[in-house]
Amino acid sequence: MALLEEPTTELKTPRLKLKVCLAGEEAVGKTSLIRRFLEDVFDDRHIVTFGEAKVTQRELQMKMPDSGDRMRAALGVWDILGQCGLAQFLKDPYFRGAQGLLVVCDVTRPLTLARLKGWRRAATKVAGQIPTYVVANKVDLVEDRQLREDEIRAFCRRWGSPYLLTSAKTGEGVEEAFRRLTGLFLRAQFRNMKGILGG
Numbered sequence: 001m002a003l004l005e006e007p008t009t010e011l012k013t014p015r016l017k018l019k020v021c022l023a024g025e026e027a028v029g030k031t032s033l034i035r036r037f038l039e040d041v042f043d044d045r046h047i048v049t050f051g052e053a054k055v056t057q058r059e060l061q062m063k064m065p066d067s068g069d070r071m072r073a074a075l076g077v078w079d080i081l082g083q084c085g086l087a088q089f090l091k092d093p094y095f096r097g098a099q100g101l102l103v104v105c106d107v108t109r110p111l112t113l114a115r116l117k118g119w120r121r122a123a124t125k126v127a128g129q130i131p132t133y134v135v136a137n138k139v140d141l142v143e144d145r146q147l148r149e150d151e152i153r154a155f156c157r158r159w160g161s162p163y164l165l166t167s168a169k170t171g172e173g174v175e176e177a178f179r180r181l182t183g184l185f186l187r188a189q190f191r192n193m194k195g196i197l198g199g
């Protein structure tokens with residue numbers, strides 16, 4: 001088996017684009033998580049800002065949920081610029097066309113978890129029921145932590161969303177959060193396709 005692949009192989013791998021939005025209260029770490037996610041990627045990213053949003057791109061190598069074949073997921077990651085509260089986003093095109101949602105809370109501020117309901121509602125109103133992951137960030141701040149994992153788990157179970165603990169500071173769980181969300185999206189896509197095709 002050849003260990004080195006032809007350069008063209010990469011281009012032949014199927015590529016799917018998806019819009020992922022980050023949402024959550026101010027200072028929970030949305031921008032830091034995106035920075036961390038892009039940390040090791042210098043070649044295939046670019047940043048576009050318009051209005052109150054900033055979009056960054058990164059490609060992830062993924063596997064097709066059915067066949068396990070390689071595929072590429074090109075994530076357009078949307079971030080909120082400046083200090084915008086939920087109110088501004090209810091009318092905003094930010095969530096339009098979103099295919100995945102990372103709602104971020106800060107484990108040192110329990111209120112930021114409760115506030116995720118409003119953020120998800122705003123996203124759902126515009127983008128429909130899209131794959132959503134709860135990201136509980138800043139787990140490196142052990143002394144200041146005020147949300148235990150069982151509280152987060154109970155909240156997410158009631159809510160029907162999976163969660164992941166992260167630290168944008170140490171990098172813990174960060175790429176995993178984007179990967180798992182992309183995985184949720186892919187599985188939902190394949191389920192829909194099977195439904196359409198009657199498979």
Ligand code: G3D
Binds near residue numbers: 032033137141
């Ligand atoms: P936002 O984009 O959600 O508003 P930011 O949040 O990414 O701007 O982060 C807000 C502050 O929290 C920043 O601190 C940032 O460094 C810090 N932060 C973000 N994620 C983490 C984390 O996982 N651990 C720790 N310890 N801090 C984090 P400053 O002081 O720069 O305002």
Ligand code: MG
Binds near residue numbers: 030032079081082
């Ligand atoms: Mg920010």
